[in-house]
Amino acid sequence: MELSQLPLLLLLISNFQSGHTQERPKPKVTIKPDHHVFRGETVTLRCDIYDGGVTSWRYNWYKDSSASVFSERQEHTFRSVTESDAGKYFCYGTETEGSRWSQHSDEVTLTVSVPRADLSVSPQKWLTEGDPVTLICEINGSSTGWTFSWFTETFSSGSRNDYELLSDSSRGAGGKYTVSSADLNHTGVYVCSAERDKTAVYTPYSNTQPLWVTGVSPPVSLIISPSRTQHFTSVSLSLSCEDQSNSDGWTVRRYTDSGRLEDCSSFLRGSQTGSTCTIRSTSSSDTGVYWCQSESGENYHPVNITVHCESVFLFLFISLTVYNQYTGLLNKSRIYCSVTYTTVSNLRADFYKDGSLIQNQTTEMIIPTVSKSHEGFYYCKHPDRGESPKSWISVRGSHSDSQISVLHILSSALAACPYLIVTVVLIYKCCRMRGKTPE
Known part of the structure; x- marks a missing residue:
């Protein structure tokens, strides 16, 4: 017999002599509020041992493969949980005023993640004026207890763009922001964020989601030269905002495939004179949606432009x-x-x-x-x-x-005009020649 088994044998003999040979109880571990929580939330682990013959237990908590006890309380609370607190937990108990002990509980897994807002659009991001559209904001791994906010991305001259809260943001409280009839001015780049009710848990801004709305008679047109939507690299490209009354006060902006919102002056090799934007030498990074924005921030006439190599x-x-x-x-x-x-x-x-x-x-x-x-x-x-x-x-x-x-x-x-004119001239000449023929 190995020496390490001697204490266990002596304890079994002691229990047998004391008449306590009944099966050892198995603890049960619970996690509140959930097994999957977000960083910053409060989480409580509880160990319950059901045995009527023992009045008091001393609890031992273990995490993952560590042999060290990190808590001896029945409940252990993380006031502001972090990713480092994630892992597998189990407990067991020993009798406070006796020699009995319990079995190990089953392991429970605590998952801690950063809340992330994912924004999508239904049915599509390209719309015609009057079409319905819904922006959907979802939180990874959770569906209840969130309050949502909705923003449009605005261009900033700094390294990061700003976000402007929508005036009717509250109507998207359920995670869906619905427009029953899209207007031309709904063109723009949107993001959402959320906070957990009664907690201090916030999501960062979501991914960007553009909406492009075209109409029958927009107040301004984006004129492209050369006049096409597909272009090659290393050529000059001109984009002009032309108003029916005047062309002052319009800025050409774009949203690139890489998700960047820019105005003409910040384009690589781009410059704006009046309401005309010129890209001196195009590259594949110029691929994106271009539109005209007024001085008051209204967006009109989005056009999808692609630039590719051979x-x-x-x-x-x-x-x-x-x-x-x-x-x-x-x-x-x-x-x-x-x-x-x-x-x-x-x-x-x-x-x-x-x-x-x-x-x-x-x-x-x-x-x-x-x-x-x-x-x-x-x-x-x-x-x-x-x-x-x-x-x-x-x-x-x-x-x-x-x-x-x-x-x-x-x-x-x-x-057909050229052919008609030629025919008429020939008939006229033929008639004159006949009139001059001697009888």
Whole structure:
């Protein structure tokens, strides 16, 4: 027999002689308020031993694989729990005025995390004026007991941007901020935060979530030169805010794919003169959504612009004869795939809308009459060149059928004018020559 087993044998003999050979009780550990808590909350561990034959116990608490007792109380409380307090806990007890002891309890796991707010949007971040939209703020690992606040991100000249509390922030108290009818001025970048009721637990600001709202007749238009939404690197790009009455007081701003909110003066290689922003030499980091902001902070006419290196690119061409830069109305769109700096006329590719194949192995796709159903993300795929970046087509309004017909007739008539004039001249000359022929 090993020497380490001798004390246990003597204690068993003592218990047997005293008539206390009944089974040792097993403690039960409880954690309040929960097994998963957030940093800063108060947490209490409790050890209960149910045995009618023992009037008083001395408790021993252990954590993880440590052999040291860190507490001898029935309840142990962490007043402001931290991540270092996370772990596996168990307890056992010894009789205060006797020689009995309990079994070890089962281990319980305490998880401590930093509360994090995650912001999402439903149904989508690109909207047409009048559409409903809901911002959803969720807390990791918890769903109750939170009060929410809602903010828009505002540009700051410093290294970090500021956040402005929404005036009706309280209506998003349940974790959902709903707009039943989106307005043009709902365009912006949003964040949320939350605090735990009756505790001092706060979340940092959530991830940013942009909303882009387009309308039938925005008060200002963002004019892009060259006139397309997909661009290549190392070229000059100009963006101008043009108002129907004047073009003063507008600033070009953007929200990049990396989540940065910037104005033109802070762009790399960017400068603003009046209401025109110029990027001297584009790079892939210039990819993002651009819009016009007024001096009072109103945001209008967001446009998704992508800048990429050599790959397959999707360009959107709009017929200028039926496109109004101020109303945003359009009737015809021509889409084709291009490679690098020049158009490849014989490039056959598959065209997709919102992830669904709509036309395959063709050099171009033409939408003869654009309607609301054509709104969405378009891109093309080529077996060798790869996949183009997605380009959003926003349909902000549509003409009536009669207006479309008239415009098409006028466009056709104008196209036929040169031929008509030549024909009339030839007929006139022919008639004069016949009139001069002697009888």
